[in-house]
Amino acid sequence: MPKMIPVPDDLSKPFWDAVNERKLMVQSCNDCPTLQYPPRPRCQDCNSENLGWKETSGKGHISTFMVSTDTRLQRRVPDQPFNIALISLDDDPRINFYSNLPGVPVREVPVGAAVEVIFEEVAPGQLIHEWKLVE
């Protein structure tokens, strides 16, 4: 299935650099306990600009899912229907990621199941994060 190829900007570059090292990082506020993703210029809770990065456990749970049947991404139309699962990060369940859950049949997503991050190469030297069920 064709995947998006990330185009990092100044804000997201640390995230993508970490992904290329097979690490899942999220922003971490230095002035309060907040973790956040996607990256923002300021902390969503205390408005601080004093933000760093923290490596996560790479573990999560499936909150819910939908099945894509009318994507607007032209190059993904031939792959439909496909799963889009919402993954809540165990380190902070307010943080969500989307996943196609490779290997899981369409419409058979086990909501509540544990998942862990994996990394897929989408271009030479460029990895992206994906998620798979924990055996």
Ligand SMILES: [Zn+2]
């Ligand atoms: Zn904060």
